[in-house]
Amino acid sequence: MTSFTNATSMRRISDSAVRRLSAYLRLLRELSRAGRRVVSSVDLAEGSGATSAQVRKDLSHFGSFGTRGRGYPVQELRDRLEGILGLGRRWRVAVVGVGKIGAALLGYRDLERNGFDVVAAFDADPDKVGTEKFGVRVRSMEDLEAVVRDSGVEIAILAVPPSAAGDVAARLAEAGIGGILSFAGTGLELDGRVAVRAMDVTLELEGLTYALSGAGAADRGAAET
Amino acid sequence: MTSFTNATSMRRISDSAVRRLSAYLRLLRELSRAGRRVVSSVDLAEGSGATSAQVRKDLSHFGSFGTRGRGYPVQELRDRLEGILGLGRRWRVAVVGVGKIGAALLGYRDLERNGFDVVAAFDADPDKVGTEKFGVRVRSMEDLEAVVRDSGVEIAILAVPPSAAGDVAARLAEAGIGGILSFAGTGLELDGRVAVRAMDVTLELEGLTYALSGAGAADRGAAET
DNA sequence: AACTGTGAAAACTTTCACAGCC
DNA sequence: GGCTGTGAAAGTTTTCACAGTT
Numbered sequence: 001m002t003s004f005t006n007a008t009s010m011r012r013i014s015d016s017a018v019r020r021l022s023a024y025l026r027l028l029r030e031l032s033r034a035g036r037r038v039v040s041s042v043d044l045a046e047g048s049g050a051t052s053a054q055v056r057k058d059l060s061h062f063g064s065f066g067t068r069g070r071g072y073p074v075q076e077l078r079d080r081l082e083g084i085l086g087l088g089r090r091w092r093v094a095v096v097g098v099g100k101i102g103a104a105l106l107g108y109r110d111l112e113r114n115g116f117d118v119v120a121a122f123d124a125d126p127d128k129v130g131t132e133k134f135g136v137r138v139r140s141m142e143d144l145e146a147v148v149r150d151s152g153v154e155i156a157i158l159a160v161p162p163s164a165a166g167d168v169a170a171r172l173a174e175a176g177i178g179g180i181l182s183f184a185g186t187g188l189e190l191d192g193r194v195a196v197r198a199m200d201v202t203l204e205l206e207g208l209t210y211a212l213s214g215a216g217a218a219d220r221g222a223a224e225t
Numbered sequence: 226m227t228s229f230t231n232a233t234s235m236r237r238i239s240d241s242a243v244r245r246l247s248a249y250l251r252l253l254r255e256l257s258r259a260g261r262r263v264v265s266s267v268d269l270a271e272g273s274g275a276t277s278a279q280v281r282k283d284l285s286h287f288g289s290f291g292t293r294g295r296g297y298p299v300q301e302l303r304d305r306l307e308g309i310l311g312l313g314r315r316w317r318v319a320v321v322g323v324g325k326i327g328a329a330l331l332g333y334r335d336l337e338r339n340g341f342d343v344v345a346a347f348d349a350d351p352d353k354v355g356t357e358k359f360g361v362r363v364r365s366m367e368d369l370e371a372v373v374r375d376s377g378v379e380i381a382i383l384a385v386p387p388s389a390a391g392d393v394a395a396r397l398a399e400a401g402i403g404g405i406l407s408f409a410g411t412g413l414e415l416d417g418r419v420a421v422r423a424m425d426v427t428l429e430l431e432g433l434t435y436a437l438s439g440a441g442a443a444d445r446g447a448a449e450t
Numbered sequence: 451a452a453c454t455g456t457g458a459a460a461a462c463t464t465t466c467a468c469a470g471c472c
Numbered sequence: 473g474g475c476t477g478t479g480a481a482a483g484t485t486t487t488c489a490c491a492g493t494t
Contacts, residue, residue, distance in 0.1 A: 014463070015432060022431040026410070040475065049412035052475095053465055060477055068476040069472035085431050086438030093430075104329030105426070114427045115434075155433055179433035181426070185251070185335075187274035195436035197429045201330070201406070202339045204422045205318075206247040206310050207240060208380055208404035209340075211420035213311030239485070265453065277453095278487055285455055293454040293493040454493080461486070471476080 017058050021081055023048035024055065028078040040071040090115050094153040096168060097160035098123040098138050101183050105157055107134040116155070120147050124164070144168075145175040158182040169194075242283050246306055248273035249280065253303040265296040312340050319345040319378040321393055322385035323353055323363050326408050330382055332359040341380070345372050349389070369393075373400040383407040394419075 027047040031039055041055040050058075059065055059072070062084055066072040082088055093116045095102045105111065106121055121136045122144055123129060129140045139147060147153065156172050158165060158180050165184035172180060172194075179195035182188060185203070188196055252272040256264055266280040275283075284290055284297070287309055291297040307313055318341045320327050330336070331346055346361045347369055348354060354365045364372060372378065381397050383390060383405050390409035397405060397419075404420035407413060410428070413421055 016463085018432050018435050019428055021435075022428045023412070025431075042475085047412070051465075053467095054463095056475095056477065057464080064477065066476050067472070068470065069474055071475065084435070086434035087431065091430075091434060100329045100332050104325045107325050108426070110427055111430070114430070116427075116430055154437065155430065178437045181429055181433060187248070187272070195433050197432050199424060199426070199429055201333070201424070202335055202341075203244055203247045204406055204424055205316075205336070205339070205341055205380065206250075206312065207243050207422050208406060208420050209311035209316060210243050210246075210309070212379065212403045241485085267453085276487075278489095279485095281453095281455060282486080289455065291454050294452050295494065296453065452494090454491105456491090457489100459486105459488070461484100463482100463484070465482070466480085467478100469476105469478090472474090 013058075013061055017061075018085075020048065020050050020054065020058055021085060023050070024058075025078060025081040025085065025087075028074055028081065031074050032078055036074050038071040039074050039077075041066075044072070087115050090117055091155055092117055092119045092151065092153050093155045093157060094118070094120040094122065094148065094151075095136070095157045095159060096122045096141075096144070096172070097158065097164075098125075098128055098133060099159060099161075102157070102159035103133055105159065106136050119151050120153060122147075124160070141168075144171055148172065148175040148177060154178045156180050158184050160184060162186040238283075238286055242286075243310075245273065245275050245279065245283055246310060248275070249283075250303060250306040250310065250312075253299055253306065256299050257303055261299050263296040264299050264302075266291075269297070315340050315342055316380055317342055317344045317376065317378050318380045318382060319343070319347065319373065319376075320361070320382045320384060321347045321366075321369070321397070322383065322389075323348040323350075323358060324384060324386075327382070327384035328358055330384065331361050344376050345378060347372075349385070366393075369396055370400040373397065373402060379403045381405050383409050383413075385409060387411040 024044050027044060028039070041052040044050070044055045045052040062080070065077050065080060093111065095105055095118055098106065098121050102121070102123070106118060111118060118136055121133065121138045122141050123138050124141045128138050131138050154177070156177050158169060158172070160168050162184050165182065165186045165188065169180060169182070169188045169190060173190050177194060180188065182196060182198045183200070185200045190196060249269050252269060253264070266277040269275070269280045270277040287305070290302050290305060318336065320330055320343055323331065323346055327346070331343060336343060343361055346358065346363045347366050348363050349366045353363050356363050379402070381402050383394060385393050387409050390407065390411045390413065394405060394407070394413045394415060398415050402419060404422070405413065407421060407423045408425070410425045415421060
C-alpha cells in the first residue's frame with residue numbers, strides 16, 4: 001500500500017511543522033544578518049515560539065544539521081531550510097481579485113522581499129481592467145487561463161468574493177496552477193493536485209471572541225508560551 | 226492544578242475545532258437565509274471542509290442540539306454557535322498601524338458585517354495622523370492607551386512593522402486589551418491574559434512552496450477531501 | 451431509513467529524558 | 473558543561489463503528 005521513498009527520512013510532515021520551519025528560517029536570516037555563527041535549539045525556540053525539543057525534532061526529519069555540544073551553524077541551516085521550503089528560487093504569483101485585500105497585497109513589498117514576484121493581476125470589474133496598481137497591470141478575468149499558462153504563474157492569491165471563489169479556483173486548477181492561497185472564506189473543493197491554504201480574518205477574529213467569552217474565557221489565565 | 230469547571234462538558238477545545246465552529250456558523254447563516262430548516266452533519270461537513278464525524282464531535286462538546294434521524298435545526302444551531310463563539314454582541318476593534326494591510330482592513334466591510342466595529346486607528350507616521358481612512362480618524366500612537374481604555378477597545382488588529390510589534394503589543398496588553406490579531410510576523414511574548422492569533426501571508430505562501438517542491442511534492446497526488 | 455451522540459481505536463503531535471558527542 | 477539527536481511516553485485530535493432515537 002504505502003511505498004517507502006528513499007533515504008533522508010521522508011516522513012509526511014504536518015502543516016504546523018512546516019509553519020515552524022518558516023519561523024525558524026525567518027529567525028535564522030535575522031541572525032545571519034547580525035553575523036551570528038551558531039545557534040542552539042533553545043535560542044531558535046525562543047525566537048520562534050516553539051519548544052527546543054520541537055526544534056530538534058522538526059529539523060531531525062530532514063537530517064542532522066547540528067553539532068552536539070555546539071549548536072546549529074546559522075548560514076548552513078538557513079540554506080538547508082530554504083532548500084526544504086523550496087525557497088532557493090523565486091516564484092511567480094498572480095493576484096486574482098483586486099478589491100481591498102487584493103490591492104493591498106499588490107502593494108505589499110514583503111512578497112517581493114521573500115521571493116514572490118507578482119507577475120499578474122485580474123479583476124472582473126471593467127473599470128479596473130486596464131488600470132495599473134503598484135506597477136502591475138490589471139487584466140480581465142477572461143485572460144486568466146491564457147496568462148497563467150503563458151506567464152508560468154505557479155501560485156495564485158485568490159481574493160475574489162466568496163460567490164465567485166469556487167469557479168475561479170476551478171479555472172485556476174484547470175489552467176495548471178500549482179497552489180492557491182485563498183482569502184475567499186469558502187472551502188474550495190479541488191482535487192489533490194493543487195495545494196491550498198486559506199486565510200480568513202473573520203475566522204481568526206472569531207477565535208478571539210471565543211477566547212474572550214464564555215467557554216474560552218474560563219481556561220485563559222494560565223497559558224504561557 | 227486544574228480546576229474542573231461545571232456541567233456542560235467544558236473540555237478545552239482546540240483552535241482548529243474553534244475554527245471549524247466558525248465555518249459551520251458561516252454555512253448555517255447561509256442556509257438560514259435560504260430558508261433551510263434542518264441540516265445533517267454530512268451537509269455541514271461538505272459545506273465546511275470537515276468530516277461528518279468531526280461535526281458531530283465538535284457540536285457534542287457543547288451539548289446535544291440535534292435530533293436523531295432528522296438532523297440539526299438550522300436557526301437554533303446558528304444561535305447556539307453564535308453564543309458559543311461570543312457573537313451575540315458587537316465587538317470594539319482598533320487597527321494599529323495603517324500601512325498597506327491596516328488600511329485595507331479599515332475599508333474591509335466584512336468586519337462590520339460580522340459584528341466587529343472598528344472604532345479607532347493608530348499610526349506612528351505624523352503625516353497620517355489626523356487624516357481619515359474609510360471614516361476612521363487616524364490617531365497618534367501616543368494616544369493608544371488612553372483611547373483603548375476610554376473607548377473600551379477589546380480587540381486590536383496589529384499591523385505595525387515587526388520591529389515595533391513587541392512594544393506595541395506590550396502597551397496594548399498593559400492598557401487591558403482582550404485580544405490581539407497580529408499581522409506582524411513575529412512571535413509576541415505576552416502573558417496568558419491576552420488572547421493572540423497571528424496571520425502571516427508569507428508564512429502561508431511558504432507552506433505552498435514547500436508543498437510544491439522537494440519533500441512536499443512527493444506526497445501530493447493522492448489527497449482527497 | 452435516516453441520522454445523532456459517543457465510547458473505543460487509531461493516528462498523529464508534543465514532550466520527556468537521556469545516551470552520545472564536542 | 474553544553475547541546476544534539478532520538479527512542480519511548482504522554483497527550484491530543486481524528487476516525488470508526490454502532491447503539492439509540494425519531
